[in-house]
Amino acid sequence: MTGTGTSAAPAERDFDIVVIGAGPSGLTAALSAAQAGYRTAVVAPGVNFADGRTTALLQASVDFLTALGVWDKLSPLSAPLMRMRMVDATGRLIRAPEVTFDSAELELEAFGYNLRNKDLNRVLEEAARAEPDVTFFETVASGFDFDGLSARITTADGQRITAKLCIAADGRNSLAREAAGIGVNRWSYPQVAVVMNLAHTQPHQDTSTEFHQTTGPFTLVPLQGRNSSLVCVETPEGAARLTAMERPVLERELERRAHSILGKMTVDGDVQSFPLSGLTAKSVSGPRLALIGETAHVFPPIGAQGLNLGLRDVQSLGKLLVEARTHDLDPGSADLLARYEADRRTDIASRTTAVDALNRSLLTDLLPVQAMRSAGLYLASRVGPLRRLLMREGIAPGKFPKPRLALPFRKGAA
């Protein structure tokens, strides 16, 4: 444990930036702030090494983690996602054709890389601790006071920290956000994600496969070797049935749902359940405060978007902080925070809407919506420029120039 508070009434510690929370968003924000030359405090009760989930990091996130100097440690622990296949397993009247997106079409080695959260968190924590300008306070932040001049934080063990900017990365139930009076829109879905890791007898061939079920996606994402992670979105009753199954029964059921594409499956470790919900903060900034990651936005684990969006928050804020440092400006100024707010609004809104729409299109029994979804996937499977546009937008929104779509489609357009 770091932090120096040992007496009953410790002195106030002053930093340039204080980060609340040491999930992947908070740890990357601390790294980015310290590397920009800011004296940075991290207040968090500890890093989560028990998280059995995996995260698919898309290419833009990999580029960012490379710039932060941590990708060379994460890369040997990750598996490349070279192809993404979507299979309509709804059994409905109108079904979409199977579509495979191949990263080679974009001249990329992979769309991204999948790795275990415990590895991600460990490498990020080690990197943050190795930064001379980062001080860890292993406790919970319990009091917040924001005004035009500073952010003042009190910790559960009575320490007091001031900073010019507070970066709130304390997750979906953020106390920092609440203390600043920033409201949220919350919603829930009648679905639960059942999550586990699997060993299997057939190779995954670096292909992530998403079976669209009527209850939500059943997604197998490659891990190293003959291993994959599974996110199976189910009704609450269906999830309860799956999690109550004896392992051999569960393994047979999963192989059936996967159409045996990976052969015989063995569950590796715990089976976890996550009720699906969504949240959007009404603002991602307040006086002396910036919200990042799940403190600002939560949506269902579909299409590997959550942390990738969170890392774009960190990157956006990081660029503004570097600029402030270069010009010797206040890192928590109202002007900087207004620019952060403006920069993040569209990306967060568009990702939230897209993931919500995709999820709801699977759930609906309305034939017109099913037909639109099927037509969309049909076009993606047949029209090369559209397929490439969807792939580009999926991995790095707005980064690539938009191609001219030759629609209505010409012969040979694909």
Ligand SMILES: Cc1cc2nc3c(=O)[nH]c(=O)nc-3n(C[C@H](O)[C@H](O)[C@H](O)COP(=O)(O)OP(=O)(O)OC[C@H]3O[C@@H](n4cnc5c(N)ncnc54)[C@H](O)[C@@H]3O)c2cc1C
């Ligand atoms: C099943 C599933 C699969 C997913 N797969 C992917 C994927 O493939 N790709 C992807 O991009 N995203 C994925 N996501 C989303 C991704 O997991 C989240 O976006 C990410 O974990 C959020 O990280 P965070 O650091 O913002 O928040 P969190 O990980 O929630 O971290 C918040 C931290 O704040 C700390 N904290 C809370 N309160 C306080 C306090 N008062 N003081 C100090 N510290 C506090 C907590 O201890 C915690 O460590 C998935 C999500 C789920 C549920």
